[in-house]
Amino acid sequence: MTTARVLIAGIALSMAGCSGVQSVLSPAGAEAGRIAAFFWVLVGGGGIILAAVIALTGLALGRRRHRWLQSESLVLWGGLAFPTVVLSGLLVFSLPLMRAGAVADRQALRIEVVGERWWWRVVYSGTDGRPVELANELVIPVGRSVEIALRSADVIHSFWVPRLAGKLDMIPGRTNSLRLVADQPGISRGQCAEYCGGAHALMSFHVVALEPAAFEAWLARQAAPAMTPSEPQAEAGRALFIASGCGACHTVRGTGAAGRIGPDLTHLGSRHSLAAATLPNDAPSIARWIRDNQHIKPENLMPPFAIFSAAELDQLAAYLAGLK
Amino acid sequence: MAAAARWPAFGRAAVCLAVAVLVVAGAGFLFALSGLYDIAAGREHLAPTRQFLELAKRRSVAVHSVFVEVPRRDDDDLVRLGAGHFASGCAPCHGAPGVPVGPIARRMQPAPPDLAQIAPTWSSKELFWIVKNGLKYTGMPAWPAPQRDDEVWMVVAFLRALPSLDAAGYRAMTGRGQSGLARLDSHDPAVRNCARCHGDASAAPVSPLVPSLNGQSVSYLALSLANFAEGRRPSGIMQPIAAAFDTTDRGRLAEIYSTLTPAARAAPTATDAQIERGHRIAIAGVPGRGIPPCLTCHGGGGLATYPRLAGQSAAYLAGQLRLLRLGTRAGTPQGAIMTPIARLLAPDDIEAVAAYFDSLRDAAPDSGDGPRRLRVP
Numbered sequence: 001m002t003t004a005r006v007l008i009a010g011i012a013l014s015m016a017g018c019s020g021v022q023s024v025l026s027p028a029g030a031e032a033g034r035i036a037a038f039f040w041v042l043v044g045g046g047g048i049i050l051a052a053v054i055a056l057t058g059l060a061l062g063r064r065r066h067r068w069l070q071s072e073s074l075v076l077w078g079g080l081a082f083p084t085v086v087l088s089g090l091l092v093f094s095l096p097l098m099r100a101g102a103v104a105d106r107q108a109l110r111i112e113v114v115g116e117r118w119w120w121r122v123v124y125s126g127t128d129g130r131p132v133e134l135a136n137e138l139v140i141p142v143g144r145s146v147e148i149a150l151r152s153a154d155v156i157h158s159f160w161v162p163r164l165a166g167k168l169d170m171i172p173g174r175t176n177s178l179r180l181v182a183d184q185p186g187i188s189r190g191q192c193a194e195y196c197g198g199a200h201a202l203m204s205f206h207v208v209a210l211e212p213a214a215f216e217a218w219l220a221r222q223a224a225p226a227m228t229p230s231e232p233q234a235e236a237g238r239a240l241f242i243a244s245g246c247g248a249c250h251t252v253r254g255t256g257a258a259g260r261i262g263p264d265l266t267h268l269g270s271r272h273s274l275a276a277a278t279l280p281n282d283a284p285s286i287a288r289w290i291r292d293n294q295h296i297k298p299e300n301l302m303p304p305f306a307i308f309s310a311a312e313l314d315q316l317a318a319y320l321a322g323l324k
Numbered sequence: 325m326a327a328a329a330r331w332p333a334f335g336r337a338a339v340c341l342a343v344a345v346l347v348v349a350g351a352g353f354l355f356a357l358s359g360l361y362d363i364a365a366g367r368e369h370l371a372p373t374r375q376f377l378e379l380a381k382r383r384s385v386a387v388h389s390v391f392v393e394v395p396r397r398d399d400d401d402l403v404r405l406g407a408g409h410f411a412s413g414c415a416p417c418h419g420a421p422g423v424p425v426g427p428i429a430r431r432m433q434p435a436p437p438d439l440a441q442i443a444p445t446w447s448s449k450e451l452f453w454i455v456k457n458g459l460k461y462t463g464m465p466a467w468p469a470p471q472r473d474d475e476v477w478m479v480v481a482f483l484r485a486l487p488s489l490d491a492a493g494y495r496a497m498t499g500r501g502q503s504g505l506a507r508l509d510s511h512d513p514a515v516r517n518c519a520r521c522h523g524d525a526s527a528a529p530v531s532p533l534v535p536s537l538n539g540q541s542v543s544y545l546a547l548s549l550a551n552f553a554e555g556r557r558p559s560g561i562m563q564p565i566a567a568a569f570d571t572t573d574r575g576r577l578a579e580i581y582s583t584l585t586p587a588a589r590a591a592p593t594a595t596d597a598q599i600e601r602g603h604r605i606a607i608a609g610v611p612g613r614g615i616p617p618c619l620t621c622h623g624g625g626g627l628a629t630y631p632r633l634a635g636q637s638a639a640y641l642a643g644q645l646r647l648l649r650l651g652t653r654a655g656t657p658q659g660a661i662m663t664p665i666a667r668l669l670a671p672d673d674i675e676a677v678a679a680y681f682d683s684l685r686d687a688a689p690d691s692g693d694g695p696r697r698l699r700v701p
Contacts, residue, residue: 243627248609248616259620260611301614303664306657307629 021206022189024162028209029182031165034097041093045086097166108147108179111138115150115157115170115192118199118300119263119276126223133251134222135263136276138190138207141215142182150176158194161207167193182209189277198299204277225254226266226323237319240312244305252323262302269324275300283317290316365433377434381459385446389453395477401531401639404497406482408521408530409475409561411498414439417463420498422491432463443483451480469558471652474643476560478533514573515580517565528587532639538584543628545578547658556655586635586685594638594679602680605673615668618677629658638675638682645674 020026027033060069068074114121124132140146150159152170160167165180182188192203210218229235238255241247247257253266268274271281278297279285289296290313294304308316355361369377410420417436419425429436443451456476458466467476489497498520515524522537523529529536537545551557552566553574569577592599609617620626622633633641644653648666653659669677 243625245616245621245626245630248620259609259616261609261614261616301664303661304657305661307627307661 021187022162022191027163028184028186028188029164029180031180032161032163033183035166038094038097042090049086105145105147105179108145109141110147110149111140112149112151113138113159113170115152115154115159115196117154117197118192118203118297120203120205121153121263124219124222127220128223130223132219132223133264134267134271136205136273137271138205139215139218140180140182140207140209141212142185142209144212145179145181148178148180150178155196156194157192157196157203159190160193161188161190163188164190164207169194182207185209185211187272199297202276202278202297202300204273206272206277208272221270221324222267226252228254229319229322231318231322233315234319234322237315237317240308240316241319244307244316249302265320265323267323269321281321283314283321286317286320287313365431368433381462385450385453385459388457389447389449392449392452394448394452399481401533402478402481403485404531405521405533405561406478406480407485407494407497408534409479410482410486411520412517413561413564414479421486421489421494423494434462436463439483440487440489444487448480448484451483452476455479455483468560468563469555471558471650472560472647474647478561514569514577518577518581522581523587525584526587528589529637532637533643535636535640536586536589537581538586540582540631541628542575542578542582544631545581546574547629549574549578551656557653557659558655589635589637589685592638592679592683594675594683598676598679599683602676602678602683605677606680610668610673613668615673616665618681633681634684636681638678641678641681642674645669645678 024032024039025036027036056069059066110125112123114123120136122134122136122138124134126132138148148159150168150170151174152172154172156172157170158167159170159178161180164182165178168176168178170176186209188207188209190205190207192200194200196203229238241252242256247255247259249259249262251258251260251264251266253264257265268286269281273279274281274285275289275293275297279289290305291308292304293300293302368374414420415423416426417429417432418439419436421440425436425438446454452473454464456467456470456473458464469475518537519527521530521534523534525538548557549566549569550571552559552562553569554567555563566574594602605615606618606623609615618633621630626632645666647653648659648663649669651663654663666674
């Protein structure tokens, strides 16, 4: 009885990993749906074959001798013909899945994602055709096909959002194209799936699927320059941000900060996470990140800024969190 | 059989030897315990003792300095800077041309040797090792900042030049007793001490390896002195000097230097191409390699605790960037920011940005902590 309970508890616990924002088994898009279906076919078919092989082994080990188990034709049909047919069938079934949705679609939304150590540079095309840059977050409209141009700025990364599509490498010097469609609104989580150095494990991002109208409104907001802070705390933070040299690496559109080395912070406050989905996005986390980023995400390329007093960190955090 | 027969004889000899060693060690211990040994510094060692200690010292230094690598650079700039430290750090015990050994040091045992006499008997490697590591039981201290081999080599360069200096040459080099270098505020010994190396309103620093302090912000200068004094920014030259000042003194010195305009300096020697390359890095960085532009922080609008680099000598800037690359300056929050950036700079990037800031002559600093104007050529 106890064994059964432990078994059930164990199964329940391991099944908990099958739902959630980063699971292949809870697909939120057509691409991922096909991959999940294929997975179940493999698990089901493999299970049946395993059961059959176990049964035959049992028969062979038994007292009674079965002549047909010793026949050459069983080896030919069961050991040669059957695997050839099954594996060929699976190959034909799976090849279309590997095309990564390469069917051209003129209506597709085009997004460029550049893998950087260790974050994601995301570039949309604004309504006026000018690029709109953000980082570590993709927002896509439900039901519209999305074509993602994947590039790398340094080493090989791999773009993988398990709930939306299969993984595809980002290779320096070439552009890979990934096509996906979200069929329900919601948040999915993605992860770099190719070891790319020190902070690889903390190189994640979120993909937010919105209804088309909400998406258009979002894109228009992202294309606008940064908000001017209204309260004195955030205003002081903005002056500190500029004087401390943050703009050497970060862009905040509408201010003098125009660095292209680190993530664009123009609408930092509107994102779901900080530091490539490493921290929640709130003012205390921003302050922690500025001072302790080398502890939070060792080897990341931002220097630690331990020069600020607690009050100054609060000002900076208030400013950045307010950039909605 | 024959070999087996020899063993008891061998064993007896070993036991005898061990007993002899124990007896000698025990006798030595009893002698120390008796208190009969005269440890007075005022009395010379016996001649055999002195010769034995001398032999041990020579051999120890020779063996320990075998793997010291002598840098190629050995020029007058190093000698002048080494002279500045020698005057305050070494001469009080060792004396110098025209400067007698102080009355206290004269009574040390062993007596600090006249370095003009003794330095030529050591190789450069050995001098480096001694200045860096000091000598046990002699009163010779190790270098205050073990990370700063570059500073130790400055002293070695000076020690090489010392035998050829007479009293007038030494005075000219260290500024001791010379009226010209004490123009700033001759009644203030603290300021006189700074001006000896860093120059003042009318004199440029004594060597391009020494930074000009004129026109840096009060915050930056006071912070640097505090960092030196507390060892966060390692320097065997600056730490003893800064540690001797209290916070009020540091603030006063910072105030004085912040109000000065840069003194006239020699024309830059770098090529135009180098300066232009440095200019590009200073205003735009190298985004493809993650190098941010220098001037975002070190130009007009940066925090007061960031140094202004315009008009600083190329030799000093390049030297500091190399120290930053080594991680020597990572102990301060400001140094921790700059260390990873310096590590992105290739050796020729360092030369280029140093040449660019060196080439700026008309930076117009103002007093206090306000933003600076920086004219870019």
